[in-house]
Amino acid sequence: MSDHRFFELPDLLEPGDLLVVNETRVRAARLHGKRVGTGGHVELFLLGRRDNGLWNAVARPARRLRTGVKIEFDGLTATVIRKGAGIVVVDLDAESPEEAIQAVGVVPLPPYFTGHLDDPERYQTMFANELGSAAAPTAGLHFTPNVVDAVKAKGVEMATVDLHVSLDTFRPITAVDVEDHEMHSEWCSVPVETVRAVSLAPRVIAVGTTVVRTLESFAIADHVLEPGEKRTSLFIKPGYRFQIVDGLITNFHMPGSTLLVLLAAFMGDRWRAAYESALERGYRFLSFGDAMYAERA
Numbered sequence: 001m002s003d004h005r006f007f008e009l010p011d012l013l014e015p016g017d018l019l020v021v022n023e024t025r026v027r028a029a030r031l032h033g034k035r036v037g038t039g040g041h042v043e044l045f046l047l048g049r050r051d052n053g054l055w056n057a058v059a060r061p062a063r064r065l066r067t068g069v070k071i072e073f074d075g076l077t078a079t080v081i082r083k084g085a086g087i088v089v090v091d092l093d094a095e096s097p098e099e100a101i102q103a104v105g106v107v108p109l110p111p112y113f114t115g116h117l118d119d120p121e122r123y124q125t126m127f128a129n130e131l132g133s134a135a136a137p138t139a140g141l142h143f144t145p146n147v148v149d150a151v152k153a154k155g156v157e158m159a160t161v162d163l164h165v166s167l168d169t170f171r172p173i174t175a176v177d178v179e180d181h182e183m184h185s186e187w188c189s190v191p192v193e194t195v196r197a198v199s200l201a202p203r204v205i206a207v208g209t210t211v212v213r214t215l216e217s218f219a220i221a222d223h224v225l226e227p228g229e230k231r232t233s234l235f236i237k238p239g240y241r242f243q244i245v246d247g248l249i250t251n252f253h254m255p256g257s258t259l260l261v262l263l264a265a266f267m268g269d270r271w272r273a274a275y276e277s278a279l280e281r282g283y284r285f286l287s288f289g290d291a292m293y294a295e296r297a
Helices: 006-012 097-104 138-142 145-153 192-200 209-217 258-267 270-280
Strands: 018-022 024-026 030-035 041-049 055-060 070-073 076-083 088-093 130-133 157-163 186-190 204-207 219-221 228-232 247-251 291-295
Touching: 006 145, 006 291, 018 192, 018 209, 030 076, 041 070, 055 076, 076 097, 088 097, 130 157, 138 247, 145 157, 157 192, 157 209, 186 209, 204 209, 209 219, 209 228, 209 247, 209 258, 247 258, 258 270, 258 291, 270 291
Parallel strands: 018 157, 018 204, 024 130, 204 247
Antiparallel strands: 030 041, 030 070, 041 055, 055 088, 070 076, 076 088, 157 186, 186 228, 247 291
């Protein structure tokens, strides 16, 4: 193990390596409104759009939100269609829901963040392009134009995928046994250009766990992908055989998360020593924290 500043990333890579980033963009998914009829405050945190046009959301408070309840958000109306375990399904009444959400919502910061971002773009990666996520793919936040230029000058190629980050990326594991944890699906896509780049690269380096899940979800053989879009519920656990990803840049994750389970599958028991070292040296965890680079066990 060694310590580096992030701008030294090119020193850890080799000419011909392929860096793959998630180009998803975080929508203004946190909406504050009032319940029609009572005026009670309701917050909706939109997790993503379903295939049938309805939306999954986390509601606070959710206890009194029965089927049929309407919530007004300054010109946008949400109707509760049904309730599940911690999630409500709502219908958004707007000619262009995405435009209405961007007009009345705010970019959702992680719940442990207590400050305020004067510029919401600070929670977008420099690669953010395709609107659709409920949270940022935070490994990409470390990159700047200067770092990208240095990486390319080293002879490293770059490619993109898109995974719309939703509840499963950050939902903690509550099952006693990891095998019993249920992953819900998240929408993702791989373009033809990325398929071609992966087939030519001696090593594929994923920028973030969302990129790992996307690439592995479209794998059909070693370093062979199929292009397209779909919903993935892939849960990568120890014992998983990686077909695409050789290296991983990722933030430091909390215990009890699927992200840490993925890291354990990728690194083997080496992840424990890495995390012990990070704690001893005062590395910062979570979304605005530090990052690590690891190669597959």
